[in-house]
Amino acid sequence: MTSYSIENQVDLDLKSDSSNENSTGTPQTLDMQESISSTPGDIRSEERRTQAYDHTPLKWRRLDDVLAQCNLCIMEPEKYADAAQDESWLKAMEDELQMIEKNETWELVDRPTEKPVIGVKWVYKTKLNLDGSVQKNKARLVAKGYAQKPGLDYNETYAPVARLDTIRTLIALAAQKNWKLFQLDVKFAFLNGVLQEEVYVNQPEGFVIKGKEDKVYRLHKALYGLKQAPRAWYGEIDSYFTQCGFVKSLSEATLYTKVRGDKEILIVSIYVDDIVYTGSSQALLAEFKEDMMAKYEMTDLGLLHHFLGMELFRLSLVYFYIKRNMLAPC
Numbered sequence: 001m002t003s004y005s006i007e008n009q010v011d012l013d014l015k016s017d018s019s020n021e022n023s024t025g026t027p028q029t030l031d032m033q034e035s036i037s038s039t040p041g042d043i044r045s046e047e048r049r050t051q052a053y054d055h056t057p058l059k060w061r062r063l064d065d066v067l068a069q070c071n072l073c074i075m076e077p078e079k080y081a082d083a084a085q086d087e088s089w090l091k092a093m094e095d096e097l098q099m100i101e102k103n104e105t106w107e108l109v110d111r112p113t114e115k116p117v118i119g120v121k122w123v124y125k126t127k128l129n130l131d132g133s134v135q136k137n138k139a140r141l142v143a144k145g146y147a148q149k150p151g152l153d154y155n156e157t158y159a160p161v162a163r164l165d166t167i168r169t170l171i172a173l174a175a176q177k178n179w180k181l182f183q184l185d186v187k188f189a190f191l192n193g194v195l196q197e198e199v200y201v202n203q204p205e206g207f208v209i210k211g212k213e214d215k216v217y218r219l220h221k222a223l224y225g226l227k228q229a230p231r232a233w234y235g236e237i238d239s240y241f242t243q244c245g246f247v248k249s250l251s252e253a254t255l256y257t258k259v260r261g262d263k264e265i266l267i268v269s270i271y272v273d274d275i276v277y278t279g280s281s282q283a284l285l286a287e288f289k290e291d292m293m294a295k296y297e298m299t300d301l302g303l304l305h306h307f308l309g310m311e312l313f314r315l316s317l318v319y320f321y322i323k324r325n326m327l328a329p330c
Contacts, residue, residue, distance in 0.1 A: 074126045074134065080205045083124055083139070092139035093122060096188075097207060099297070100141065103191045106201070106217035108209070116153065117200045117216050119144040120223070141204055142225035153199055159230035160253040162271040167307065170255075170269055170276065179278045181304035182285065187297035189273030193222040193232025230272070237270060240295060260284060276304060 077083035084090060100106065111117060123142045127135040148154050174181050186192075199219045203209065222229035238248070246256040246268065258266040264281035266288055275292070279285055292298055 074128070076126055077124045080122050083122065084206060086137075088137045089124060089139060092124075092137045093141075093206070096139050096141050097204070099188050100191060100223075103188065103221060105191050105221040105223065106219050108212065108215050109200075109218045111214060111216050112200055115198060115200055116147070116149070117202055118147050118153070118226075120201050120204050120225075122205065123224075140224055143201055143223040143229075145225045145227045145229075148227050154197055154226070154228040156231055157227045159234040162254040162269045163252070166252050166255060166269060167271070167276065170267065170278065171304075173267075174278045177280065179280060180285075181276060181278045182289070183301040183304045183307065184275040184277070184289065184292055185299040185301055186273040186275065187299060189296075190222045190224050190226075190229040190233050192296060193229060193234075193236050195219055195222055195226075195228065195232055197228065199226065233272075234270075241268070244291065258284065258288075271307075274307065276307065 077086070077089060083093070120141055120143050123140045125138050125140065127138055129135050171181065173179070200216045201219060201223065202216055203213075209215070219226075222232040226232075241248070241256050244258070246258045249255040249257070252269075254270040256268045256270075258268075260266075260281065264279070264284055266277065266279035266281065266284040268275060268277040268288070277285065277288060289300065293300065
């Protein structure tokens with residue numbers, strides 16, 4: 001048996017290096033080596049020499065583009081100066097202001113002398129799909145509610161929201177009755193709440209009207225961030241449901257029912273700007289959706305699939321929901 005040692009390996013390496021040098025002592029390139037070793041029948045070597053390869057490195061304009069492609073994290077702007085550099089965020093801010101104007105939320109007036117003026121700021125949020133991909137960029141104009149003073153800028157602030165037990169009970173009832181669950185999303189819900197107080201805010205950064213820099217906005221309806229905004233929105237939707245013939249539950253302030261005849265019933269539950277509804281009558285369900293979309297700016301989300309961090313799917317007469325990486329029948 002022939003012994004093999006480190007010295008043998010060194011000798012082989014040195015011989016290999018010397019054999020790759022030409023007569024002048026210069027090492028041969030890869031192309032020269034291939035031309036020596038290849039034969040007319042060596043098609044693979046010929047293809048390697050003639051194949052073009054693009055060595056141009058891939059470049060990205062911003063770091064958040066790289067991270068978005070890697071699905072690592074989403075970088076959201078922290079201030080207007082950062083958001084102004086991206087067209088998608090500028091578009092989101094313009095859409096927010098257009099909705100405010102369309103909803104007649106405010107009017108431009110002279111700065112008051114006896115009333116405080118509240119500042120506003122932009123808040124940026126990237127909405128994701130269930131699979132983690134980006135759905136859209138959303139900009140929200142938020143009032144600095146921490147500067148409000150009780151009795152001067154606001155009075156009551158409490159607004160009820162649906163309890164998780166109520167939602168689970170509604171899902172269980174729909175499964176037992178073989179009803180379908182539907183979901184609506186109210187766009188800019190708080191902008192629909194009518195204010196009872198006299199509130200003034202500054203013009204938003206980046207959208208100050210030229211020649212009217214000293215003027216402010218008087219709010220007729222609520223802005224996000226105001227302490228009374230949730231209560232104003234709940235008062236608006238509660239009043240509308242009462243006008244439409246709904247009856248509010250005595251034990252759950254966000255649960256409403258509407259009965260027609262002996263067999264037709266519609267049940268609606270509200271969680272801020274999310275509305276879940278079900279019932280025994282397809283006519284009542286279609287009528288409710290049509291009325292809501294005519295009254296408010298709505299998004300029809302169809303069958304209930306994702307709500308309060310739960311992902312729901314239906315098998316026969318059983319609804320399942322997934323939450324916190326757990327699967328449980330409801």
